[in-house]
Amino acid sequence: AQSVTQLGSHVSVSEGALVLLRCNYSSSVPPYLFWYVQYPNQGLQLLLKYTSAATLVKGINGFEAEFKKSETSFHLTKPSAHMSDAAEYFCAVLRSGNQGGKLIFGQGTELSVKP
């Protein structure tokens, strides 16, 4: 069965500091992996996705993630945090054999940015 685990339910950084949100996945086949962001009282917005092309994936708002098969990780990073980055972040894997529908999400990491 495929699953994702997000390490740390809450991360706090200072404005301008590096953002690192951790995600490890479990999959018996090459996975499709995603990072979503959720602002308060809103739906989910796709930040970036890994679909077996380049292992370093660049997304919106300056975020990027690196797929590391040896570590079964897909950590999200941003060199310099901005106040507007404060939100909930979810890592997700697409279930293998799926015909398009089922995303399996982690528990989420709340990012706080201090001025």
Next chain:
Amino acid sequence: DAGVTQSPTHLIKTRGQQVTLRCSPISGHKSVSWYQQVLGQGPQFIFQYYEKEERGRGNFPDRFSARQFPNYSSELNVNALLLGDSALYLCASSLEGREPYNEQFFGPGTRLTVL
């Protein structure tokens, strides 16, 4: 272009009642998926529909049902509401449900409170 729309935005029901949530996908998208997000957790997959047919179902009781209409809009029905059904219900649409991967675009969600 209009994104995924959901109605209503908020809903308050009492235990035992029934509720219907509605979703309109992005124009041209033929697949709709429903997710339940309980406070403090990641979204959980409920259903996927493609071309009016159920393509996948998550681990939810039979009190949950859904359907997709010829215009690809969708309704999620929940009968005999329980307190534990209180959650944000998210709808996501994708271009087509047949491919190994299709990006899912999420709506803002319907916040259901069961008293």
